[in-house]
Amino acid sequence: MPSNSATTYDYIVVGAGSAGCVLAARLSEDPRNQVLLLEAGPPDRSPWIHLPIGYGKTMWSPVYNWKFETDPDPNMNGRRIYWPRGKTLGGSSSINGLIYIRGQAEDYDHWAALGNEGWSFADVLPYFIKSEGNERGDSPFHGGKGPLLVSDIGARHELIEAFIAGAVEKGVPRTDDFNGASQEGAGYYQLTTRNGLRCSTAKGYLTEAKKRPNLRIETNAQATGLVLRGKRVVGVNYQQHGQARTAMAGAEVILSAGAIQSPQLLQLSGIGPRKLLESLDIPVAHDLPGVGENLQDHLQIRLGFECTKPITTNDQLNTLLGQARLGLEWLIHRSGPLAVGINQGGCFMHALRDDHGRPVTKTPDIQFHVSTLSADMAGGKVHPYSGFTMSVCQLRPESRGYVRIRSRDALQPPSMQPNYLDTQLDRDTNVAAVRAARAIAESDAMRPYVKREVKPGRDTQSYDELLEFCRNNGATIFHPSGTCSMGHDAMAVVDSRLRVHGVKGIRVVDCSVMPTLVSGNTNAPVVMMAEKAADMIREDARQLAAA
Known part of the structure; x- marks a missing residue:
């Protein structure tokens, strides 16, 4: 694409991580949907990504890892905590510790009790089963045929x-x-591996999906902001190979950039706390005070x-x-x-x-x-x-922190304060x-x-x-969550269908929408959430077409 062109798709997914790969694969199953998947990092070609012990290498890779650091945390004697996050196809599922854990049933029942209809454990279990390709086969709690391969040690x-x-x-x-x-x-533990190799969401979901002509995957393409018309998101601005580019969305933009960068992109685009945006001379498109707040981590x-x-x-x-x-x-x-x-x-x-x-x-x-x-x-x-x-x-910390942009520069990491x-x-x-x-x-x-x-x-x-x-x-165990919280209170960012409150044409689907952190590792829950979100997006599109 020439740098000054703006190609239109039905759906644009920002971030090819644990959620983004799932969404791109599922939405592109319908050949009528034109889907664009944007990933800031390179393709997942390193052998250290696919070899499970390569975790020790990718943990420090400037190529495949954002290598974030928190602000000095006063509760940790002023220490900055290293926060690795995946920067490649598969996102953090390409560099994580591979452990397959869903959390407790009570975690999801609590989400539902907070007013998030459709998120009880009974509601989400079918999506865990749908996503899972467990070598033990099908059972009341497990799936044996899903794209995310799970194996015993x-x-x-x-x-x-x-x-x-x-x-x-x-x-x-x-x-x-x-x-x-x-x-x-x-x-x-069971691991997201098979035959001694990692199964990231890129491998599990994109291997076949990338062959589809209606799915376009752009790597080394970092989103810098959303394109808005009034209170509707209609596209995404991004940088690729030193050029500014724009892609337009006829239906929806889905942010799956993670608990750090999804709120960052919203704030850069004028969707967030008014006081923060005005302090950086960012025009307020929609005052949404919870964007970037409610940060939780293990x-x-x-x-x-x-x-x-x-x-x-x-x-x-x-x-x-x-x-x-x-x-x-x-x-x-x-x-x-x-x-x-x-x-x-x-x-x-x-x-x-x-x-x-x-x-x-x-x-x-x-x-x-x-x-x-x-x-x-x-x-x-x-x-x-x-x-x-x-x-x-x-498993369920009470402490809450925040993610807040420091400037209007999309390439500068935001302020991250976990308040452990x-x-x-x-x-x-x-x-x-x-x-x-x-x-x-x-x-x-x-x-x-x-x-x-x-x-x-x-x-x-x-x-x-x-x-x-x-x-x-103390250090992170790599589960930052909650910064675009799902709910209906004053600090909620998305509703129970993961649509951003007060803004049309945009959803958030990643760890950031968790109102409270699940009791365990977060990769499997995010894959489940993306599977469920894909169904909700399709349902809403059918209702809109029928209206």
């Missing part, structure tokens, strides 16, 4: 078995399905241990012979650490308890990610000793989570494997000391 690992046994000692049941009738339990607290036995991935990665064995295991069997990525085991349990030892919450309030390797941070260089990691996070640990409940739960991890490490099952607790170290014992450890070491 094949080999059992001695350390993970010890962790599970330790959790059982502490009253947590063993489970083989965190996405079944109950989330509570300890066991192995804070990850990593406990590191030295292992008594040379059975960790550290031991394999730290020698040439070990690396060769890893490679052969993957080449011959498509198994082993290269096929798994980072975290193998997990646990959902109650950490915070009252004075009588009873759980404070009805459902599990913390999640474990257990890795057979150790490093100073996620994706970092492994330690020279036999090591493993237990990461814990609070801003409430007493969050502080108490994180300290309780660290103590729960220690309790499992001290169990009869795990004690033979623990040579020493490296982090935080046994000298750190009191509530205040553990809280300070959380402030100094």
